[in-house]
Amino acid sequence: MSIQRHGTTRRYSDSVVHQGTVYLVEVAPDTGLDAGGQTAAMLASVDRLLAQAGSDRRHLLMATLYLADMADYDAMNAVWxxxxxxxxxxxxxxxxxxxxxxxxxxxxxxxxxxxxS
Incomplete structure (x- = not known):
């Protein structure tokens, strides 16, 4: 039962793959953007991480989105x-x-x- 970790630091891994499932958490690489821009940048990074793990956005199972302010809900959803x-x-x-x-x-x-694989 192997566990593959990508981009591992002392505190976290960019993604973890175990038994045919990939787990990842991502924030925007450019915090100078508004919520829509951060969402777009974050999802571009998600695409790269999913590809690295052998998956893509068509195979998502679960997503939890965290917003600093619910006023950004519509801007985030437009990009999503x-x-x-x-x-x-x-x-x-x-x-x-x-x-x-x-x-x-x-x-x-x-x-x-x-x-x-």
Missing amino acids: DDWLPAGCAPARACVQARLAKPEYRVEIALTAAVVQ
Whole structure:
């Protein structure tokens, strides 16, 4: 039963793959952007991490989105809706939370099925 970790630091891994499932959490790499911009940048990073783990956005299972302010809900959803392929919506929750840095507007935790080895 192997566990693969990618981008591992002392505190976290960018993604973890175990028994055909990939787990990842991502924040925007550029905190100078508004919520829509942070969401777009974050999802581009998610695409890279999913590909590295052998998955893609069509194989999402669960998403939890954290917003620093629910006033950003529509801006985040506009980007999310454009990014997500039709018919591939995962189970999803969206909550307001105090994020690790005040500059973060959005954070996402995802699980996805691995589809290639």
